[in-house]
Amino acid sequence: MHDVSALPPEIEAWFAGRGWRVRQHQSEMLAAADAGQHALLVADTGAGKTLAGFLPTLADFAPSRLAGKKVPDGLHTLYVSPLKALGHDVQRNLMTPVEEIGLAIRIETRSGDTPSDRKARQRVRPPHVLLTTPESLSLLLSYPEAAELFGSLKRVVIDEVHAFATGKRGDLLALCLTRLQALAPDLQRAALSATVADPDAYRAWLAPWGDIDSVAMVEGEPGADPDVSILLPGEETGVPWSGHAAAWAVPQLYEEIQRHKTTLIFTNTRFLAEYIFQLLWDVNEAHLPIGIHHGSLAKEARRKVEGAMARGELRALVCTASLDLGVDWGDIDLVVQMGAPKGSSRLLQRIGRANHRLDLSSKALLVPGNRFEFLEAMAAADAVAAGQRDGEDFRPGGLDVLAQHVMGCACAGPFREEDLLAEIRSSLPYAWLDAAGLSRVLDFVATGGYALRAYDRFKRIVKGRDGFWRLTHPEQAARHRLNAGIIVDNEMIEVRFRNGRALGKVEENFAAQLSPGDTFRFAGTDLEVEQFRDLDLIVRASKSSAQIPSYTGLRLALTTHLADKVRDLIADRSQWGRLPDDVREWLEVQAWRSHLPVPGRLLIESFPHRGLAYTTYYTFEGWNANQSLGMLITRRMEDRGLGPLGFNATDYALAVWGLKPVEDPAALLSPDILTHEFVDWVQQSHLLRRAFREVAVISGLVERQHPGKKKTGKQVTFSTDLIYDVLRKYEPDHLLIEAAWADARARMTDVARVADVLDRAARQIDHVQLERISPLSVPVLSMIGRESLPAGSADDLLLEEAESLASAAMRVDRSEADDNA
Template identity: 75%
Template structure:
């Protein structure tokens, strides 16, 4: 396990034993050994291609007879077939492609010669479902090549012991040596502030910073601009082009663009032909472009580890400081940026903990193993349990998994289409029909994006994909902007949009992808900053004024105490919970709170949430917020809500697809999102009625509890509410509540699309929030009294 700062040479270090094994001196000038020697696994396709490009230089300069190839979803099928018959010495791939490769009968012979597995950026996926899939694949590889050794690389691991345990066969930490690199040059990071205006009250796009961003691009050779969402990347790219009077070469990169578009941009960036590149998380891990001299983060970083990764793309050398600018979208994001910078300076990392391996991933692995050939159930269980994520699987649960893969479970076993494997008289499990292998490979995978529609020109050239829900809102003649182009819809088919170039600019596609929550570590730092009045001197005047007025008019959140504010506004009663537990937890808790308010006759009318808290509004005031947050809310009420909500159905749909119960793809045809939803909802209703303890219902509950609702952070809120809840009743909106209230009515809009409206709304609310209690006029603001008053 190698942990070292970005630019320290981790990736090359991971390959050094492989390069040494192929030196002419070692081989006595003999021909290199045939077969696959080293497998490199990364979380990003772009990173694998970048590593191949950078690895070829030392191989060529040393004159080593090594063949290096990549394998991902973008690899042509003929090359994939050739790789199985005649593998390269080094294969660079992703967890999903590795799992598919292990599903072929040739895999036993292909991996028999494997000596090493190198896992890059292990922190990015080890503790999620992709990590579960990789852990199972490594257990299978270890059985095929017992001498195989494992190496994992990362720059931002919070607790190395957790990752050592995950990496080790059997989870024995002592079996994994930990190597920690020396610290590199401290990064040079600054926070952008508006030149003349104030830091915005609301919004996430940081569009105000585009003129300063353009000046920074002109002043540097190459600038990498990171955005947290694909929508924001398209928006900032469009605004940069509008400001691009000098016609600078600026590109865009995100996961929904076509393979050709991504490769073109990556090549241009590697060759130094771009002055700037706007990108999402598709490029924030390990990509080594040494001539990037500035990184800009648009919006809040959401975590110190993520910020470090992105900063490290600039001046990718250990002895050279990485230069970066942070452009916060609003005042809370300014505090978050300050907290992230403090964490980076203190060398503190954040990250999610590990949880038990997912059952839907285990079912997919069982099916992949069957596709490779007959297997013994006991032997495979021993392999599975050698992965620490699945040590909890006992023989009884294992039998349920096998029966699910074999028949779909008790309630579904009468249907032939769910019969996938069968136990033979020889005691081995095998496929019921050879066609099952092709069906599995067509549908296997862990990353489940929202159903997408291909965007193509009439000549067949693909630009990428937009979400099906967005495509459904368009009609022939409608215009939208995608991949930096203005497009007009010519025709709509079931799985594609046919477009042509347009002269007028249209809307930007919205995406329902995963929202990055504020990490617990960063949330604690922000609250500590709010409580530290002595530290406010380093804030801009308007941010300091905002906090001073909040402290005078109401109170400030602080670690260990839950601040709740109630006030009238717009002829309604508002209650704001300043919880700092991230958007997913706040969404869930707000739903539960409104249910309780309904039961108590308070007449809830709605709620809105962000990373820092949530607000509910109602017909009658909330006099006792503590009663709405009693710990029993996570027992019966939470269960009832999840059972009746869309949440569990969505979780079931995802686990059903991952486990192979519902197939999205058939040869030459793909189901639409609506068809997949119909199929999974039908099965879900059957199972809830006739087999409520079905394996996938259990898996869906695990997802709903841990991933979608963040139960652990909900419990933290309730604990604080029980221990120390500070309820303040006000006569009007508080300064700290303004960023939440300006979101009301706009939560369903794509981030960034309503920023101008947000500014107008915010100014009206801010005028009331920042005025003295005796006067509604903002220009009569009174200096807050001294702190000791």
């Protein structure tokens, strides 16, 4: 769209006074609002997206538009962001134009950190603009005064929409939007993002009833091209074969910090943030002020660091995704990505933190941890330069989120089933819902389901003779508000021997994949799983070496788009001239000795090593999918008598080893592995129990808090495990069992990407039998020793370090040279 509305003279004068011009996309956002349209704005970081989103609100309060009328009372605009910190940052930045223009707009924030007395006051006397999160908005809608509070609402602005629209928080927000639209029929919706890959999909998500024609597509003016470079080690060391921390770069990184005013250093995990932060302090001879920021730090510590950055007091800040979104610190002149970026949109978002101005290039430095990560960094930089974005696909809304929303609606007041159905179906995530589906959810909220209906504590709502659903007791509302939310903490699991001696803790993501009898290495010891009890993993010393890879912390997922670009880069020899000599030689020897992985085909290599049979699958589907595939393949190998001894996964490859060679990998990759071995694995492991705990908490079946008391993780787990066992036995088709299976398939195992591997295997497998390890196998095999993962039944079966493996892989024998001459 190109029609623009006249900017109120007060606002136009403010722009002129700052030496700014009103950008085209800002004018178009105002025009869309004046035309009564919803709008999606996709614009580069630094393009003034937030101001563009709020411009219609500022215009509504401009004296020239009010034309002598009284400033409107009541809530006018909601601003919804995925992060509490982003709301506070926007409040600071939004107050500047409001105060300088002289607009009578009251702006406040509301989140879990807001004092209870202010929350109560906001419901009675709301500000004109309220900055909040999806969870806090959902709670506001659960109060009886919601109809009065939101009846005056004119506009909802959703910032960084790409960060949460495709997940459960997006489901919750979509349901909140349907409720808001019912309370304020003329409500306009606006969404803002710098990194939307499929704008039409987001327009459909944003629009009532998925009507994308009602959503104006506004594209931002292009900004200066980012200045992205890749850091290389010295010639004497070369690009590392393996590892993710990129610790080799710390001395060079410190030099970059000294050369720049403020450097923001992104890592992909909290562990790496702490690790890199410590390494930087070890070399910080000049005692430069360097800080750290991640989600595990206390709120006070995070706020202290954020304040120091805003005041320009830090020279560098090491952080995680906690600072990916929208925080505007103008003094940052360098962004560093430690390790692989895992996605072009994520990288673009992080690069945008530098300079934060459309007319200046954002400077970024990528620091790959290994050779595959160098290719990934190059592919990501190419994607950013080409303006290519990636992201998660939309999927059907979760039943657990829907159950929470239904309960929230009941807290606000009685409702008719048919009215609620029409309202819910107007959102894209729940457009699939029919009368029978809603009836099933209502029955769950009313009784807990068939197997639980005898227990009064699960009776939360009831249908009256008048046809209206309402709360069974007023106290149910307080219980709901105390426990509602979408984010469920990922617990740390204590590893213990049966006698109670603790060895340490692993993340539940890892522990949930283990079944009794599985072996893994932890604290320098090979352990066998006996049972999972509450939040304890009970183990005993293993008589054989460990088979399952050990805990390595949360990992960001490699996007399909970026994985494809890495594979394309490997297959396109015309691009190899851009590579460092050692990386180019690595690929050249791979092509000469074996094959290269190419799009549409699955490369599988088999070779002997130290008396064992190894097979490497080059899937390029990400660590989570490869980890799941490793679990499934080793089970199938066991059934076929191949004696699997272990596996290791990276984002790009899966290496499996055993006593006997794999002659026919296609038999291990038939599609029925997802209907037989997959179901058995998920049911025997803790995966389904963990997924059930999350959906039970989100749906409100199990409460995390009582007035004045919060349940421990063990108490919540104990409660959900009891209910899970009852439902599995007496009601296996229960709504929450179905929801848990959906989560286990989608989030915990990435089964869709496993299916992509199987699809490729069905079309074309390139199975290469080698006499020894290939160059491309070195990174995945060398990580075995690096992650303390033994690979067989005795110490002599431990793989050599990366350079020893590389020497074997890259060696050219005279006989081979003659054969290939």
